[in-house]
Amino acid sequence: MVDVDKVLDEAGLxxxxxxxxxxxxxxxxxxxRIEVVSAADDARLVAEALESGxxxxxxxxxxxxxxxxxxTARSEERTIVATNDxxxxxxxxxxxxxxxxxxxxxxxxxxxxxGKTMYVIPYLMSPxxxxxxxxxxxxxxxxxxxxxxxxxxxxxVGAEYINDLGDSFVRAVHVTGDLxxxxxxxxxxxxxxxxxADERTILHFGSSYGGNxxxxxxxxxxxxxxxxxxxxxxxxxxxxxxxITDKQTGEKYxxxxxxPSASGKTNLAMTLAPDALGDRYYVEFYGDDIAWLWxxxxxxxxxxxxxxxxxxxxxxxxxxxxxxxxxSIQPGSGAIFTNVAYxxxxxxxWWEGKTKNPPEDLDGWHDWKGEAIxxxxxxxxxxxxxxxxxxxxxxxxxxxxVAKDYEDPKGVEIHGIIFGGRTRDREPLIRAIDxxxxxxYDGLTLGAEATFAADGxxxxxxxxxxSMRPFMSYPEADxxxxxxxxxxxxxxxxVFAHVNWFQRDAEDGHFLWPGYRENLRAxxxxxxxxxxxxxxxxxxxxxxxxEEELNLEGLDLPQEDLxxxxxxxxxxxxxxxxxxxxxxxxxxxxxxEIWEAHRRVAKALDDES
Ligand code: GTP
Ligand code: SPV
Ligand code: MN
Numbered sequence: 001m002v003d004v005d006k007v008l009d010e011a012g013l014x015x016x017x018x019x020x021x022x023x024x025x026x027x028x029x030x031x032x033r034i035e036v037v038s039a040a041d042d043a044r045l046v047a048e049a050l051e052s053g054x055x056x057x058x059x060x061x062x063x064x065x066x067x068x069x070x071x072t073a074r075s076e077e078r079t080i081v082a083t084n085d086x087x088x089x090x091x092x093x094x095x096x097x098x099x100x101x102x103x104x105x106x107x108x109x110x111x112x113x114x115g116k117t118m119y120v121i122p123y124l125m126s127p128x129x130x131x132x133x134x135x136x137x138x139x140x141x142x143x144x145x146x147x148x149x150x151x152x153x154x155x156x157v158g159a160e161y162i163n164d165l166g167d168s169f170v171r172a173v174h175v176t177g178d179l180x181x182x183x184x185x186x187x188x189x190x191x192x193x194x195x196x197a198d199e200r201t202i203l204h205f206g207s208s209y210g211g212n213x214x215x216x217x218x219x220x221x222x223x224x225x226x227x228x229x230x231x232x233x234x235x236x237x238x239x240x241x242x243x244i245t246d247k248q249t250g251e252k253y254x255x256x257x258x259x260p261s262a263s264g265k266t267n268l269a270m271t272l273a274p275d276a277l278g279d280r281y282y283v284e285f286y287g288d289d290i291a292w293l294w295x296x297x298x299x300x301x302x303x304x305x306x307x308x309x310x311x312x313x314x315x316x317x318x319x320x321x322x323x324x325x326x327x328s329i330q331p332g333s334g335a336i337f338t339n340v341a342y343x344x345x346x347x348x349x350w351w352e353g354k355t356k357n358p359p360e361d362l363d364g365w366h367d368w369k370g371e372a373i374x375x376x377x378x379x380x381x382x383x384x385x386x387x388x389x390x391x392x393x394x395x396x397x398x399x400x401x402v403a404k405d406y407e408d409p410k411g412v413e414i415h416g417i418i419f420g421g422r423t424r425d426r427e428p429l430i431r432a433i434d435x436x437x438x439x440x441y442d443g444l445t446l447g448a449e450a451t452f453a454a455d456g457x458x459x460x461x462x463x464x465x466x467s468m469r470p471f472m473s474y475p476e477a478d479x480x481x482x483x484x485x486x487x488x489x490x491x492x493x494x495v496f497a498h499v500n501w502f503q504r505d506a507e508d509g510h511f512l513w514p515g516y517r518e519n520l521r522a523x524x525x526x527x528x529x530x531x532x533x534x535x536x537x538x539x540x541x542x543x544x545x546x547e548e549e550l551n552l553e554g555l556d557l558p559q560e561d562l563x564x565x566x567x568x569x570x571x572x573x574x575x576x577x578x579x580x581x582x583x584x585x586x587x588x589x590x591x592x593e594i595w596e597a598h599r600r601v602a603k604a605l606d607d608e609s
Contacts, residue, residue, distance in 0.1 A: 002026065002034050011036030013122070013159045017167040018139050022120055025141050025173055030111050031118035037148055038122075038158030042334070045149050054146055056342060058349050060331040064342045065146055067209045068179040069369045072339050073389045073455045074211035074218070074261075074470065075184070078191045081223060081473045083198040090475035091586050092465075101194045105173075105203035108192065112175045112205075113143040121151050122169075123216045124161040125225070125306035129409035132292055135228045136306055137162050138170035140215045147174060147213045150336060153395045154309040155216040170224055172202040172215035182206045185455065195219055197227035197473050210311050210338070210391060211453070221290045221306050222471035229292070230474050235486050238467045239291035240269035241305050243284040243403055243412065244523060253527045256291045256303050257418030257499075258443065258467030261453035262389070264420070264501060264515075265289055266312040270399060271322040273517030277551060283520065284403035285324070285396075286412065288312065293414060299491035304411035309395045313453070314340050315388055316353030321516045328398040335394040339368040341385035351386035358385055388452040416526055420499040421448025421464065426572045427500035429513055429550075429565040430522040431542030432529050439496025440483045441597035442542075444476070445580045446498075463583045477589040484591055495530040498542065503565055512561040521551050539568050540604035570608050577602045 004023050013019065013036050026034060037045070046063065049055035058064040081093040082101040089095035119142050126136035139162060140151060151157055162169050182190045184206075191206030202219045204212055211218050225236035241256040259265050266288040274281040287305025296302045310328065314337065317325045329335035341350045345364030352358075358373075359365060365373040368387040376383070396402050405412070419442055420427075433439045443466040450457035454470060463469070465476060472479065487493065499522055501515040525545045528534045536543035544566055552562075577598075584590055584598065 007034045015163045029113035031113040032115050033117040036120040039152050042152050057347050063336045065338050070184040071207050071209050072387050076454050076470050079193040082196045092469050092472040098196045108205045109175045116143040119148045122159050122162040123155040123157045125221050127407040127409045134168045137165045138172050138220050140172040142174040144176045144208050150393050153393050156308050170200045170220050174204045176208050177206040195223045223473045227473040234294035236292050240265035240288045241286035241291045242269045245282040253415045254412045255416040259420045260448050260464045260467045262451035263422050270324040272520035285399050285401050286403050295489045301414045301490040302411035303414045311393050314351040314390045327400045328394045329392050333398045339387040339390035352384050414494050417494045418497045418499050419443045419446045422502040423500050424504040430499045431544050433496040433542045436487050437593040438597045441594050476587040481591045497526050512565050540608050574605050
């Protein structure tokens with residue numbers, strides 16, 4: 001038996017509630033050793049991981065890691081929100097009674113860390129001193145060293161963050177399990193990813209992949225956070241957050257917004273190209289995946305990124321699409337690459353879209369499963385080298401355009417909220433929405449193609465309210481009401497907008513808009529619109545830029561494509577309204593304001609000839 005008190009004393013972990021929690025779970029999972037970690041332990045942990053082969057070197061201070069080949073994305077089916085109140089059951093949260101789930105997880109976790117080290121990771125999902133800090137603290141217990149190193153990059157980690165917080169921390173227990181024997185994706189699936197939201201307890205069993213295993217990020221930062229936000233008057237969303245400064249006027253606009261998983265948040269927040277538009281604008285990075293929003297004492301709407309790092313999709317990251325991301329994963333950055341292709345001889349990494357073609361010399365190259373590329377059969381030849389959901393993990397401090405005040409606990413004022421997704425038709429480049437209820441309605445009816453970030457759903461069209469569908473922790477009608485309440489309280493309302501970088505040509509499928517760094521052009525128009533500098537063109541579904549208003553300098557778009565992305569297809573939209581009605585009808589007790597917004601848009605479409 002480990003002398004837990006001795007370990008905790010030595011680590012300076014004094015919070016009595018945390019100590020009790022660690023002891024309770026050590027008694028369940030029965031590890032051989034216990035270690036309390038802080039960011040200062042990273043170098044030692046990395047050395048241990050290189051020694052054990054868990055990490056392989058990928059250049060100076062860069063690391064390659066692999067998760068089990070059936071464990072490379074979130075599993076929505078196995079993810080559950082449990083509480084003690086059946087009224088918390090929603091359409092998307094997979095609600096189950098806490099009394100049913102807790103014993104199941106305790107049984108699965110009993111003795112499961114035998115022979116292993118239990119790492120105790122005290123963390124904060126906010127800058128220190130944030131007005132929401134009391135909801136941001138947690139202690140993850142894990143039996144997986146790679147998870148520890150990723151948490152160190154993604155969150156603020158160390159006993160000093162939680163010692164003074166009493167009992168207000170999230171209990172987050174992660175047990176990897178015997179990955180080859182968990183029946184992933186079969187009827188005998190043994191994995192469970194449970195957030196017991198009203199007990200602020202997270203119990204995840206059966207994965208070492210980021211979204212399932214870094215409990216500060218998705219499980220706490222989104223699911224638990226949104227439940228806490230519902231009960232305590234703030235919003236927690238899968239949003240990126242960026243700031244645009246107009247150097248000519250000195251004005252700064254902060255925009256946050258939700259696109260479903262693997263639909264462009266990281267790319268938008270990191271890599272807009274101010275240089276392409278002369279020297280007038282400066283774009284700062286605040287966050288790429290999560291934002292917490294609240295109304296400050298001065299009545300203004302504020303936002304912050306609770307994370308301390310970026311867990312980005314590797315696919316198609318290159319000099320043209322996202323040079324900022326490449327700068328953030330340079331030698332010496334400490335970045336971790338998971339499930340990319342790896343060359344065992346040259347220690348290089350590669351993913352689809354890193355370069356136009358894969359490396360020509362196959363010598364030493366292995367795919368994401370660890371199989372030699374040179375040994376591929378002709379049938380396997382076209383298969384990707386890297387997993388489509390392969391990722392890089394790097395800290396915020398490595399991002400060259402990270403905002404100077406990204407750690408300011410005050411947060412930043414929010415001026416705009418945008419929604420978007422992969423929509424191959426119907427959705428124009430951008431449509432601005434002035435009315436708050438219509439903006440919230442637009443978020444609730446965000447429909448897009450699902451991606452490889454969740455197992456087995458790639459390409460399916462589905463509604464993903466505010467991009468929170470996989471992270472929704474409470475009923476959707478309450479969620480809508482909560483949005484109206486929080487934004488309703490703000491003295492200055494943000495402008496809303498819906499954006500789409502992914503409209504395609506119906507025949508050859510090419511993207512009608514170049515996307516990536518050029519997306520800044522649409523956001524600049526939105527800011528000018530908010531400022532009253534442009535008027536746009538009013539349509540039934542919002543205000544669209546005219547061709548003259550949109551800065552198209554240096555772009556060479558076919559007129560036909562431009563016309564398509566700056567107009568709406570009224571017939572297609574009318575058809576869409578029927579789908580939306582069906583979608584919203586699932587949510588019993590939806591606020592009347594949302595239905596009114598729906599009817600206003602439907603009528604305006606009917607009036608349009
Ligand atoms: P999560 O981390 O899963 O929440 O994803 P995300 O929303 O941050 O998505 P990310 O920015 O990582 O982009 C996912 C994929 O979409 C990547 O393969 C990008 O290359 C691609 N992508 C991002 N922005 C654009 C764009 O403007 N146009 C096109 N065509 N593709 C894009
Ligand atoms: C997402 O899937 O939305 C992510 C990556 O941000 S994960 O951490 O896997 O959830
Ligand atoms: Mn995400």
